[in-house]
Amino acid sequence: MMQNAIHIDDLSFGHHSAEQRAIDQVSLNIAAGECVALLGPSGAGKTTLLTLLDGRLRDWQGRVSVLGTPFEPTRALPLAKRADTGFIFQEFALVERSTVMRNVLNGRLGRMPGWRALLGNVSKSDMDIARSTLSDCGIADLADRRVDSLSGGQRQRVAIARCLAQEPKLIFADEPVSNLDPSRAADILTLLTSAAQARGATTVFSSHQPELARRFADRIIGMRNGRIVFDVATRDLTDDATAALYDDTDPASGARLKVVS
Amino acid sequence: MRSRDLGGFWAGLFVAGVLLWSLITTDVELSRLLSAGPRIADFFGRMFPPDPTIMDEIWKGSAETLRIAILGTLGAVFFSVPLGILASETMVSAAVHRPVRTVLAFIRAIPLILVAMLMVGAVGLGPLPGIIAVAFHATGMLAKFYAEAIDGVSRAPIAALESAGAGPLLRLRYAIWPQMAPVVARDTIFRFELNLRESLILGIVGAGGIGFYIQTYVRSFQYDKAASVTIAVVIMVIAIEGINVALRRRFA
Numbered sequence: 001m002m003q004n005a006i007h008i009d010d011l012s013f014g015h016h017s018a019e020q021r022a023i024d025q026v027s028l029n030i031a032a033g034e035c036v037a038l039l040g041p042s043g044a045g046k047t048t049l050l051t052l053l054d055g056r057l058r059d060w061q062g063r064v065s066v067l068g069t070p071f072e073p074t075r076a077l078p079l080a081k082r083a084d085t086g087f088i089f090q091e092f093a094l095v096e097r098s099t100v101m102r103n104v105l106n107g108r109l110g111r112m113p114g115w116r117a118l119l120g121n122v123s124k125s126d127m128d129i130a131r132s133t134l135s136d137c138g139i140a141d142l143a144d145r146r147v148d149s150l151s152g153g154q155r156q157r158v159a160i161a162r163c164l165a166q167e168p169k170l171i172f173a174d175e176p177v178s179n180l181d182p183s184r185a186a187d188i189l190t191l192l193t194s195a196a197q198a199r200g201a202t203t204v205f206s207s208h209q210p211e212l213a214r215r216f217a218d219r220i221i222g223m224r225n226g227r228i229v230f231d232v233a234t235r236d237l238t239d240d241a242t243a244a245l246y247d248d249t250d251p252a253s254g255a256r257l258k259v260v261s
Numbered sequence: 262m263r264s265r266d267l268g269g270f271w272a273g274l275f276v277a278g279v280l281l282w283s284l285i286t287t288d289v290e291l292s293r294l295l296s297a298g299p300r301i302a303d304f305f306g307r308m309f310p311p312d313p314t315i316m317d318e319i320w321k322g323s324a325e326t327l328r329i330a331i332l333g334t335l336g337a338v339f340f341s342v343p344l345g346i347l348a349s350e351t352m353v354s355a356a357v358h359r360p361v362r363t364v365l366a367f368i369r370a371i372p373l374i375l376v377a378m379l380m381v382g383a384v385g386l387g388p389l390p391g392i393i394a395v396a397f398h399a400t401g402m403l404a405k406f407y408a409e410a411i412d413g414v415s416r417a418p419i420a421a422l423e424s425a426g427a428g429p430l431l432r433l434r435y436a437i438w439p440q441m442a443p444v445v446a447r448d449t450i451f452r453f454e455l456n457l458r459e460s461l462i463l464g465i466v467g468a469g470g471i472g473f474y475i476q477t478y479v480r481s482f483q484y485d486k487a488a489s490v491t492i493a494v495v496i497m498v499i500a501i502e503g504i505n506v507a508l509r510r511r512f513a
Binding site for chain 1: 415417418420421422423424425426427428430431434435436439440442443
């Protein structure tokens with residue numbers, strides 16, 4: 001049996017009343033090397049779950065263990081343990097006034113000795129890693145450009161390069177392509193999933209678009225109102241299951257859906 | 262009358278009351294104001310023509326004022342960097358930033374001229390008390406501005422660095438600083454301009470600079486020389502404002 005990259009047992013987060021929980025009694029295992037999509041409408045709890053698994057949330061209930069490290073429910077993950085999990089943000093989360101290279105090097109900060117990182121003393125090996133991830137992401141020629149001069153697609157490539165430069169064993173991507181037009185979206189997900197596969201990294205990305213989840217993930221987990229609605233291999237996903245995920249008239253959960261304009 | 266009109270009526274009555282109170286309780290007599298006319302005219306008459314023979318004193322005084330403003334600003338920046346960090350919501354907990362902000366508010370509330378007088382008493386006459394006073398007074402504002410610059414940056418890149426395993430100092434250096442740098446530059450230049458304007462009068466209390474000459478010449482009734490110094494001060498303020506506007510455009 002493959003080792004679990006992520007193990008979640010009876011996880012809840014948010015208000016004490018079940019109706020208002022962001023995550024409600026979720027149990028889940030993800031094996032090392034899997035590429036999993038979290039599918040669901042806005043407000044389903046996808047971002048919360050990914051942020052929690054990235055070690056940045058506290059005060060949740062249940063048991064969570066990531067890459068063999070058990071998380072403590074009362075505090076965020078210690079910084080030293082965060083470098084092994086990379087995170088790609090919906091809004092890119094880049095330092096706009098810094099160069100592409102500087103942003104990518106920021107991904108290495110958790111891997112450098114603190115004093116050297118603070119002095120800005122970048123070792124040759126760190127620089128080599130940053131350069132090779134830049135060229136893997138097809139943006140080697142943009143290294144010296146400032147991020148605020150780039151397009152949306154280029155920015156997300158920089159964000160992916162920053163994440164890969166971190167050399168993570170586990171990659172979380174929160175709606176990585178929802179700010180991009182459809183053709184760019186497919187390019188970016190191709191880049192992300194193939195780079196992760198080449199590095200043997202486990203990948204979990206969230207999306208509200210079923211067709212992208214089907215195309216790029218091995219396994220799809222449907223979420224709604226903080227709960228897992230289905231958890232299937234991609235080939236077993238039925239149209240009925242995805243339709244139910246977005247059905248606003250479902251009386252069981254319709255009351256809590258946000259209106260998205 | 263509708264209630265909205267009534268509100269305007271009360272507001273008008275209040276303003277009228279305040280004005281009346283100011284007039285009757287202060288020693289403002291129309292007769293004195295009228296008889297002052299000729300004397301003010303005489304005063305201005307004696308300022309002309311301005312005495313151009315004191316260029317040496319003007320250069321010396323202006324240079325000293327400029328030095329007080331530069332070193333005072335430098336001192337304020339030196340203290341404002343750590344205090345600004347300690348006053349920011351992003352970097353420290355409420356238990357730290359609330360008291361620090363209160364202290365900064367107190368520092369801002371003390372007028373510069375008062376600090377200068379205290380410093381003259383403490384370290385003696387000359388530019389040193391002026392520099393200390395400007396540094397102290399300006400820190401109250403600049404540290405607050407720096408804290409606001411830190412708190413005003415976009416949070417997402419900070420979260421991204423946190424996710425990568427970077428500690429608070431690394432986040433400050435690589436996520437917060439690049440975002441706040443232009444704001445810091447703009448605020449510091451603005452504070453330097455204020456420091457220069459305010460330090461022009463420090464000489465009056467013996468804290469160095471060109472204000473010393475204004476006081477000396479006015480007290481000794483050498484109004485033509487006082488006029489020359491005044492012209493120099495006006496030119497200096499306009500010049501520094503022009504430079505400031507040009508610099509701010511660069512950091513926009």
